[in-house]
Amino acid sequence: MRVEPHDLLPALMVALLCCFGGLNAASQSTVDRDIPTNFKLDMQTAARLRPQLLAASDPASELYPIGRIVLERLVSQVASPASFKFTWELRIVRDDQLNAYASPDGTIYVEGGLAELAGSSAGLWAAILSHEIAHVIRRDWARRYLFQKELEVSGGFAIVFGDPGLPSTSWSSADKASQEMGRYCRQLELEADQESLMLMARAGYHPDFVPSLHHILHAQESGKRPQSLAAMHPCWEERDRELSRAYTAASIEFNRRWPAWYASPGGNPPILVFTEEPVVRRTPAAWEILVPLRCQNLAGAVEVVLRNDVPAVESNWLTRLPDREDSGEIRELTGCTSTKTTVTLRVNRVGDTDSATRLDGVYVVDSWGVVLAKADLPKMPH
Numbered sequence: 001m002r003v004e005p006h007d008l009l010p011a012l013m014v015a016l017l018c019c020f021g022g023l024n025a026a027s028q029s030t031v032d033r034d035i036p037t038n039f040k041l042d043m044q045t046a047a048r049l050r051p052q053l054l055a056a057s058d059p060a061s062e063l064y065p066i067g068r069i070v071l072e073r074l075v076s077q078v079a080s081p082a083s084f085k086f087t088w089e090l091r092i093v094r095d096d097q098l099n100a101y102a103s104p105d106g107t108i109y110v111e112g113g114l115a116e117l118a119g120s121s122a123g124l125w126a127a128i129l130s131h132e133i134a135h136v137i138r139r140d141w142a143r144r145y146l147f148q149k150e151l152e153v154s155g156g157f158a159i160v161f162g163d164p165g166l167p168s169t170s171w172s173s174a175d176k177a178s179q180e181m182g183r184y185c186r187q188l189e190l191e192a193d194q195e196s197l198m199l200m201a202r203a204g205y206h207p208d209f210v211p212s213l214h215h216i217l218h219a220q221e222s223g224k225r226p227q228s229l230a231a232m233h234p235c236w237e238e239r240d241r242e243l244s245r246a247y248t249a250a251s252i253e254f255n256r257r258w259p260a261w262y263a264s265p266g267g268n269p270p271i272l273v274f275t276e277e278p279v280v281r282r283t284p285a286a287w288e289i290l291v292p293l294r295c296q297n298l299a300g301a302v303e304v305v306l307r308n309d310v311p312a313v314e315s316n317w318l319t320r321l322p323d324r325e326d327s328g329e330i331r332e333l334t335g336c337t338s339t340k341t342t343v344t345l346r347v348n349r350v351g352d353t354d355s356a357t358r359l360d361g362v363y364v365v366d367s368w369g370v371v372l373a374k375a376d377l378p379k380m381p382h
C-alpha cells in the first residue's frame with residue numbers, strides 16, 4: 001500500500017496546534033522530565049521520514065524568502081545543546097492548510113495556507129517559527145513519545161487512542177489515557193508558546209505578533225471551514241490568557257533591547273484587537289448586537305463589520321474583507337480608545353422572519369479591510 005506523506009505526519013510531528021484533550025484540565029508540570037542521553041529515536045525517525053516530507057514541500061527561499069530570513073535571525077539567538085546538530089531549514093508544504101510542524105532534526109514545515117496568511121509580515125513569520133523552534137530545542141517529540149510509552153506501561157494506553165475500532169469495554173481506560181495525553185500535549189504547547197515569546201523578543205520581533213497570529217487564525221473559522229480548525233479555536237483564546245506572564249516578561253525584554261520599535265527587525269507591533277462574545281438583545285424593531293472590544297497599538301480607527309453570510313473570498317482563507325455595501329452588512333467605525341469599548345450594531349427586523357439566524361459573525365478590520373479579529377455570535381435568542 002502506498003503511504004501518503006500526510007499519513008506519516010502525525011506520527012512524526014509535534015504540530016503547531018496540538019490542542020486535542022480537555023481545555024479545562026489543570027495543567028500539571030509533568031513536562032519537566034529528563035530525556036535519557038542515549039535516546040535517539042527522535043532523530044532516527046526524522047531521518048527515516050525526511051525524504052517523504054521533502055518530496056511534499058518546497059524550500060521557503062523560492063516562495064517566502066522573508067520566512068527564511070526570520071528563521072535565521074531567530075536561530076541565531078538559540079543555544080543548541082552540544083550533543084545535537086540541528087539542520088535548521090524552512091519548507092513550505094504544497095497544500096492550503098493552516099498548520100506548521102517541526103521535525104526533531106530542525107526542519108520546519110509551514111503549510112501553504114498558513115504561509116499565505118503570514119505573507120510578507122516578518123512578525124507573523126516569527127510568531128509561527130519561534131514556536132516550532134521551541135519544540136525542536138526542547139525535544140518535545142521525544143517527551144511526547146516517552147510520556148506515551150509511560151501510559152502504555154501503566155496499562156492505560158494499550159491501544160492507539162481515538163481508534164474507532166476499539167471494543168467498548170476498553171473505552172474508559174482509553175478515555176482516561178487520551179485525556180492524560182491531551183493534558184500533556186497542551187502543557188507542551190503552552191511551554192513552547194512561553195519560550196517562543198522570549199525568543200522573539202531577543203531576536204527583535206514584538207511579542208504582540210503572537211496574539212495577532214492567534215486572532216487571525218480564529219477569524220478563519222466559520223461554518224464552511226474545516227472542522228479541525230473549529231476544534232482548535234478555543235485553544236487560541238485559552239492560550240492568550242495563559243500566556244500573560246510570559247508575555248509581560250517578553251515585552252519588558254523587547255523594550256529593553258529595541259527601544260525604537262520601528263527600527264526592530266519586525267518593525268512596529270501590529271494592531272491587536274481582543275474581542276469578547278457579543279451580547280444580543282431583541283427589541284421590537286431590531287436586533288442589537290453589543291460587541292465588547294479592546295485595542296492595542298491602534299492609531300486611528302478600526303471597523304466592526306457584521307456579515308450576514310460567510311464572506312465570499314478569493315483565496316481559501318480570509319485575510320481581507322471585501323467591501324460589499326449592497327449586501328446588507330453593517331459597519332461601525334470606532335477609535336477603540338477605552339479599556340473596554342462597546343460597539344452596538346443594529347439589525348432591523350423584517351416581520352417575524354429571523355434574518356439574524358443567518359448572521360455569520362462580527363469581524364474587526366483595519367482601514368485596508370485586513371481582518372484583525374473575529375467575535376463569534378452567541379446563539380440568537382428567540
Ligand SMILES: [Zn+2]
Nearest residue numbers: 015016017189
Ligand atoms: Zn506546538
